[in-house]
Amino acid sequence: MTSTTDLFVLARHARATSYDRATIDAAVNAHLAVWQLARTRDTVVMRTTRATLGVVESLPGATLEQRWAVFEAEVWPRWQAGDRRPLRREDGWSLGVRTLVMARLVQPAWSVVSGFRMSEWARILPDNDPIRRARDTLEGASASCVVGTPAMRARAIDTATKLMLVRGVDRLDGLVTDDLLIPPTGGKAFDILDALLCQVGALARTPRRGTSRRRTVPRRTERELVKISGVPEPFAETVAVYLETYARRLSDVYATLRHKSRALAHFFNYIAAHHPDVSSCAEITPAQARGFIPYALELARTVQRATARKGTSDRTTAYAWMIDVRTFFADLSTWAAEPGSPLEGHAPSAVMLARHDLLDAGYIKARKRQRAQVTETVLDLQREMPNIRAFALRRWHDAEHTLAGNPEDPRLVTAERTTFWDWALLELLLTSGLRIEETLELTTLDILKRSLASGEIYYLLHVKPSKFGRARVIPIGNQLGTVLAEIIRHLKTFYSTSHVPFVDRRDEHEKRPLPRAPYLLQGLRGPTTFTATTVRGRLGWLSLNAGAAHADGSPIKLTPHDCRRLFASEHLNAHTPVHVIQALLGHATIDTVMVYAKLYPDELVNEYRRAMRGMYLDVHGSQGLKTPTADDWRQLATTHSLRDMGTHICVLPAGEHCPRGLVCLGCGNVQPKRGAVDTFRAMLASHTKALDEARRHHEPAGQIAARELEIERIRAIIARAERLDTDAAEALEAAAQPTAMHPEAAPGQ
Template identity: 30%
Template sequence: MLAPIGADERYSPFGRVLPMLAYDAGHPPPARPVDGPGTDLVRAGLDEVTTALEARSGARASTLRWSRQLLAWLLAYPGEDWEQRWLASGADKAPRSWAAAAHAAGVVAVAGNAVTGCGLLIQARLLRPSYSWLLNTHFAVLFDRFPQANDPHEFARLRELPLYRRAGEKARHDAIAALVRVMIRTGKRLPQLTGDDLLGYADLVKASGRHRREHLAWELMVELGPFAGEPPTLRSAWTAKSSSRQYTAHALIGRYDLPPHPVVDLLTDYLTEIRPRLDYGTWTHVARSLGVVFWRTILEINPGQQDLRLTAEVAAQWRERLMTTTQGLPRSDYHAHLINVRAFYRDVSQWALADPARWARWAAPCPIRRIDVQTLRKAKRQRTARMQERTRTLTPLLPQLVETAARRRDWSGRLLTAALATPHGEPVTVDGVTYVRHDPPKPGRWNRDRIWLRDPDGGLLDATRLEADGFWAWALIETLRHSGARIEEVLELTQLSLRHHTPATTGTLVPLLHITPSKADRERLIPMSPELVQVLLAVQRRARGDADAIPLAVRYDPAEKTHGPALPHLFARRVGARQEVLSAHYVRTVLIATADAAGLRDGDAPIAFTPHDFRRLFTTEAVGAGLPLHIAAALLGHLDLDTTRGYTAVFPDEVITRHQQFITHRRTLRDAAEYRDVTADEWAEFEKHFQLRRVALGDCFRPYGSPCVHEHACVRCPQLRLDPAQIPLLDSIEANTHARIREAKGKQWLGEVAALRETLYHIGRKRDQLGAPTTRRQTPG
């Protein structure tokens, strides 16, 4: 009889121990459903099982022989059925060595025969190995043949789903393998599986150190029907049942391991009371300030503290500790914690007047002194100065970043297009650099649907990812700098965010960008420039792809810890078979890569743009071009003009000029009520500026509030953006100008000749902007 195999051998395919899977391997499988497949063979004898396998499976004679040898081997171990004998053998706890041990003991001639024979027993539902065993054992055909023998009609329905057809071969295989493993372990049929079954398996896979590959399986089961009542994606389901969800006040305070205390109960009641008026991110920050930074530190200083009435010594020690972190570094959010604690004391004191029975016993003097709060003003000024200094540093670097993003987008797109048209092993030349097309060595389901190239140094390039990163970096930079929106607002944009308005007075269509409520819960409409329209149309085309409509995607809000509804998000990409909204980590990654490619540096230090930098640059440019501050605040969604003012970084040589213009404008047009909302007339004037941009040859890009310095001689004006559709009109103007030059020469109007040649020169410049052909090119004079 083969000795039981060691119970401590739990290896992953990567050679790492899997401690989190040990409990699954050491416990018997869950109870088998009464009507489950294989129930009639669980307690049958060796001959009955062999006969049934031969009749049902259609397997080769050699596979049947190896299965019988394994069953004969299992008979030597105690147990009432085959599963108990399987566990008693120790094979379930040694997925990497049990087959070799069976071969060494003479059970099978070759170790691989034991795996093949065991696969047939699993297919027949005689054995239900643990997840750790299933994940660490390689089967050649089990995941293809198991669906053929168990619920073939349900698996056929699953393969007909549009989501399954859109997925790549590798994603399909991973989804089927996940469902088969869950069916094997639970003993259930496919329609009987529940969300908890797949979630349990997914958690074990994550604990083993592997990447999660169950996303498509979850979405297929939702679309197929068994998971119809579950969240639409695995991420949203996992979030709802994990630490990434929204906590109640009691659960949130419980995370801080505070000892039982009446003040802890008070903190819970206080957090519950203020929850409706705060967003979840701010609320959790307040909870941490009160629970960890304040009360836990107070108990460390004075373990006998019974209420909120602190002595002067305890309050002074707490303020001193607050200034540094546990690592001994200066605390950057020092004043934020002070404000939270001060608000806590003041709220309790005010509530004590309205409801003394509940709050009066906790009213106490606040340990935050007036001088502590007054230092906040200095800290705000210092923070504003740092923000403006950074804006002044980034302003001259923005054109280089924009140019690099556009160049990388074009290069990566041409590289991918050339690679797609080139077979394996053939050269691909782009911009004078020769690459070699390289396909993965394992075709079929192991191909990740990516295009690989070998660079001249022999390294591998993922052309598919390069093209995607180049496009999204360009799209994000252009959208952020032309809209001034927050990054979370950009990632929340959907197809429904693109609006338009046609005023009855002019009939000219004005494109608008609808920003949904975000940080300040204040929705707004932003007039879009032609550049922003072109960018968002390109994003819309990419998000739609070959489909008739933009696929739906579910966005996870890391601040609110919630998943939004399925919407046609614009800034979403295909990840495997699912459509996912770009994550904040991905946004930072592509922005850093673009800045690095542009070689942006401040002295010896590299510089990277953050998404919020573009919001400050947008504000500085708009206000510097003459846009009134309160209109800029409305466009940005700010509730306070001081916030908008802090975003603007006015350069020193413009300070006096801008200040004089502001004083003059205020004295002539406004009364003392400076801080007010935008009036309807001001909005009408603001919109009218954009409506008057349309001229015969194209669009005038004169800044808001500035006069026409060329006195409407548009063909000479550098602010004119020529419309390609108006090339025939430009040809007519050019022909007429040549005729007038000939007339002026004949009559010796030399001044007129010089002016007309200047016009021809600018006509040629306008053609160069569009790359339009020209027959003659005149220069001034």
């Protein structure tokens, strides 16, 4: 029997040399013999192959390869449309083409093999065929792949076979990332194939999804940015040298350089259009520069984002351009005066766009309007955020409960994973106050364990440099620690490992790859990291589906920066010092924090406290404010282990800080009394009735979820009360009494 190597040598010879039908027929017959399809010359395969070769023989070209190119361009589209096929049978007309492809006599285009079912042909290939070996390797990796269903993984293996045929390679490591972009449209199978190729080592990286494979825009140089932005030719050199100097001296943040190039492009396009006699930057006059102000204001209205958001007419885009232009001329005048400066001769002789020029154009008023909008947005978010958080938590708990009943259903697994990440992303941003780019770069290595001199352990979260190039650490509290622990637990479950795996990540903001690390935000739809677009999309979906709305009734589309604003306002509400909030948020100045401080002016706080004091006196009388006596303190000291809260007993020692603010339902430190079960049942009936009313009136999903969670807490506390036997209940209630706390202090002891 002819070896596989000899068959491929014969096929390459028949394809590349002068067209010879006898040589091609011999190669086809040799392959059919190995495939055991040549038992009779009257088989459908043989007849279709002869018919296909007859058509190819009639086409122009010196070699089979040249004639095949004509066949793909002219004949194959006609056959696909049902015109003059070699066989009338629908399942046999393409067998000849498939035979030539699998025999490697031709190297097909994707349009030819895209519809082939490769698993049928793989069964007839010998064990030593490269295609068969590659498929066996991928099938072995498929068993431990964490992405997709078995059917989708089988489809991905077929896709790999087709790509190997299209590329003309015999090994999986012959495929590269660009090969996954050959099909005009992607799909889930290509993401799974990407993961499989990375798993077997064919691609020396971690998996990427379709968007990240396609969006690999390189980091452009300063001169390329100038060209792309459209700076007119007479001023392009000046802007390019300026951006190079700025990147070298001040900051090479890619987004900053890109924004500056666009702003300067708008300015110099205005100069070229309205003052065509100006041929260099040094010839621009202050009067000409001031004319850019109304032009920029009008232009900004036409280039605003199409996505609707609150306050679309109050954006400060035009003023950002003006500041970039003003900064450009200020830097240009300074740097051009230095000896040997490459900017020498480019600077104008007068000051361009002084500060009062921008103020007169309404810059201060625009900033005030923007801050007023921030204030309004934060107040709306504070009202709606509890409902959004309840909606996210409720969806995750429901998905967990459903998955527990059928843990093998891949759709339920995907639903649980998606709802978990919706909750985790929201809580992580709300409890950390991080920027979106800082959140995406978090790794398990950024969770730092420290100890005080007393031996007490505490944890810090290291935040990598972002906006101002400065790293910082923030303390990990109970809420943030819970979210981080849940994320790590889910990642270990997703990968079925004891650790969070190291993966590649590309910083799309800076257009550069980041070091491989155990990133926390990965594993949503595959073994890949999250993108900023994904995070924004999930948060926006959550708020819209929770029914969150502004005061005017317009829907709230939550953004990552909204969570950061809420973090700042909540800490101000909790009387955290402003300079501490500045350090937590990583703000450059304390003025940024003070924007949120204006939400809580001193007069408003003082008046509120005065009103609450009056209400307290009405309820408790003046005796509620008296200074405790020695006897009062002595009696208080006897309650240092248990606190009787009326319907329940708190095991948190008296005087110790309560992290829940004494909101006891659902707290692990609480044991409800059996004698208060009737009270809890009345509460359950009242809340259940309110939930039914909410559903009848079609309240937003977030509000309904909050009511459902409250009912769950009440049911849980009733169950905890009923689990106590009589003896244990009496012992606990007795222990809550002052005399029971210290038996040695009781009379007669």
